Amino acid sequence: MQAYQESSIYMNRSDEERANSSVGLRLDYWKLAWAMGKERPWLGWGDEYTQEKQRRVAAGEAHPRVLELGHAHNEFLDxxxxxGLIGVGALLLFYGVPMALFWPSKRRCNGGRDAIDRDALALCFVGLSIPVLYLxxxxxxxxxxxxxxxxxxxxxxxxVYAALQIYAGDHDSTKK
Known part of the structure; x- marks a missing residue:
């Protein structure tokens, strides 16, 4: 309910009042981060990020409170x-590679047997939950x-990956 109220305030108030709440500040920062990213879409602002953010605040393009924060409170926009997009691609790999490693496939979850190994499946879900929750x-x-x-x-x-590999090695039906 509070998020809804703060969003409503952000949409209906003057620029000065918009960022006076947690949601308003995030929305203002997201708007700024999106605008900055669109201006340099491939490599982003890099080392010039802080100076450009300060310049935009001084020009009235963002609320001064965004200077209190070092990041945009959104992993992708930040x-x-x-x-830039190269960084976003690297971030997607940072999430995607572990997701692929833990995806519950037949090879990981049945060890060559007909039945699903519930312990291996549980380890896959634990491992998969880490990047999903971070995302x-x-x-x-x-x-x-x-x-x-x-x-x-x-x-x-x-x-979790080590546990899955050790467990799979201990329960590999081809070894028995």
Whole structure:
């Protein structure tokens, strides 16, 4: 309900009042990030990002509160404005490769047998949930802008993938 109210305020108020809420600030930042990304779509603004953001705020193109934040609170828009479509492609690989590694295929989930191995399937779903959840959370937060976000993502992917490989090796029916 609060998100709806803050969105309504953003749409119906003056520019000065728009970013006075969490939702309003995000929407203003998303608008800025989209505009910046469209201006340099392939490589983004890179090292010039902060200066360009400051210039746009000074020109009245964005609310001054966006200067308080280091990222756009949206993983894709942040990457688009800073690193362009090439960065967005890399981000999609960062999500897509683990999704492909954990996708519950017959080879991963039945070990050559007719029945599905529920433990292997569970490990696949745990592994698949990591990039899926990061992808979902990334719509309103930029986890990869923080060391802890990167570390947790890579560590959990590695641990679950190792567990899946060890489990699959221990239960490979061709070895028995």
């Amino acid at each position: 990457m688009f404005s800073k690193r 979902g959370f990334g719509w309103t937060q930029v986890f990869f802008a923080h060391n802890s976000g990167n570390l947790f993502y890579l560590l959990m992917i590695s641990i």
